[in-house]
Amino acid sequence: MPNPLLAIWDYLKEISGENAYDKYLTVHTATHPDKSPMSRGEFYRARQDEKYMNPGSRCP
Numbered sequence: 460m461p462n463p464l465l466a467i468w469d470y471l472k473e474i475s476g477e478n479a480y481d482k483y484l485t486v487h488t489a490t491h492p493d494k495s496p497m498s499r500g501e502f503y504r505a506r507q508d509e510k511y512m513n514p515g516s517r518c519p
Contacts, residue, residue: 479506
């Protein structure tokens with residue numbers, strides 16, 4: 460029987476973006492097995508840079 464608390468925890472990680480690096484590693488390993496992935500710090504820094512360089516519809 461699945462643990463409902465784990466399901467809730469997984470859901471919270473999904474909506475907060477906490478598992479973004481794990482997803483990145485999965486995709487990177489599948490698509491670029493010959494290249495080493497970014498570290499967790501590099502990944503989150505790249506996300507922040509992208510967010511602020513391309514604000515989209517957000518006001519400055």
